Amino acid sequence: MASTTPRDTGRDFENAARILAGKIQAALSGPNRSDLPRGGVAIRLQVALPPLEVLDWLSGQNQPTRIYWRDRNAGFETAGVGTACGVDTPADPDLGRLFDRLRNCLPAADVIRFYGGMAFDRQPSNSADRDWALFPRCHFVIPRFELTAANDGTFLACHLLPDRDRDNTGEILRQLDRLAATPHLAPVSLPKLAERVDTPNKSEWYAMIGDALDDIGRKNLEKIVLARKTSLRFADRLDPMVTMKHMKSSSAGCYHYCFQMTESAAFLGASPEKLFSRCRDEIESEALAGTRPRGESEEDDEALARELLTSSKDMREQQYVADHVTEALRKLCRAPVERGPRQVVKLAGVQHLCTSFRGKLAGSVSDAEILGELHPTPAVAGTPTRKALERLSRLEPFDRGWYAGPVGWVSHDAAEFAVGIRSALIAGSKLHGYAGAGIVAGSRPEDEWHEIENKLDNLLKVVESS
Secondary structure, eight states, X not given: OOOOOGGGBOSSHHHHHHHHHHHHHHXXXXXXXXXXXXXXXXXXXXXXXXXXXHHHHHHTOOOXXXXXXXXXXXXXXXXXXXXXXXXXXXXXXXXXXXXXXXXXXXXXXXXXXXXXXXXXXXXXXXXXXXXXXXXXXXXXXXXXXXXXXXXXXXXXXXEEOHHHHGGGHHHHHHHHHHSOSXXXXXXXXXXXXXXXXXXXXXXXXXXXXXXXXXXXXXXXXXXEEEEEEEEEEESSOOOHXXXXXXXXXXXXXXXXXXXXXXXXXXXXXXXXXXXXXXXXXXXXXXXXXXXXXXXXXXXXXXXXHHHHHHOHHHXXXXXXXXXXXXXHHHHHEEEEEEEOOOEEEEOXXXXXXXXXXXXXXXXXXXXXXXXXHHSSOTTTSEESHHHHHHHHHXXXXXXXXXXXXXXXXXXXXXXXXXXXXXXXXXXXXXXXEXXXXXXXXXXXXXXXHHHHHHHHHHHHHXXXXX
16 A cells, blocks of 8 residues: 555655655545454655755644654664544553554554653653653654655655544644645754753752662662753744754764654654664564763874773773673573674764674564563663662652653554653743763762763754854
């Protein structure tokens, strides 16, 4: 149903939209189309069109719900508008039931994807922020309309649930007609910054680190990842996609994502960290931890990389993550699990230690089981995991929400999730940026404060450049 022929290729966006409108009418006409799936299974109708700047196009869509996803190697980019099928869950959902609900809507073809994510801790904390109120603890959506750019071309698509949408043809066509045809010249700058507040502040941060080091010294913990929230208030409401464009331009080599729930609420980020990717029974994951800034010269940069590779503190921090991923994949995979060498990954503002993993899943292991084993890693929580989570809920004075939670996509036979770090929550005229630092024996509060400043640097540059 998603394949294209030469007749399905539009000369431009307007022509592609007219062809797509005809396909929608044909798919939903008549009460008993025997060639359409029954129940709640989605179909995809698509039309090829000449290359188009995906994020520019999305910025021009005057819609309250929009999604954006670009994979780390820039091989796939998509923009979604509206909702064909959405699945939300309350606090502490059953992951098995959640992913069963997703699969029930997905046909065997891998071209249809749910996009979404979930909170770091699916059980809300005692310090829940009102700004997260519009975000369910888990949320996944098949967009009604989607513009994708990949190696096989650029496509405008519409997703339908025939049984439900057969009586909704007119409204779907009106929604298509309202899509902007050309990239919108959105404002190139953000509103004027009015205020910055760090939670916790520096003295509170020192106290938090002291409490964590006491736990580590008493052998209650080996590592804990403490986060800060930097809240920026602007003179006017923020456009999530304009913010995303600034963030994307200064963060190569990352997953880029934005999930906009309403006109004034969105979660977006540029994450360097893969939680896992799966294609049928093949799975990849990685352990990313340990941080140094980038050097001002090539010599400085290499010296910092060598320092990272020889730092007992950073190697110990990264080893906890590697051990966690190794143990999780041993439970999930047929032996052996391939493990790459520890190496330095260089990003725009920082560099990290990273070890990659590859394996073949055993039997019928589900994405729910994979998430249950891998998330949260010691890179975003600590070790032992349960004790670290209990301590985090008492030490951090804010709800992480989706920060450091899994974000990504799911299709019938594949899935990919990033760790939602280097991320921010937009709430009207406020932007809350989040970043964390791994605390182990030997950590110094001042060093960890500066490490988080380095991680927030990309976000702060976005603000300063505007």
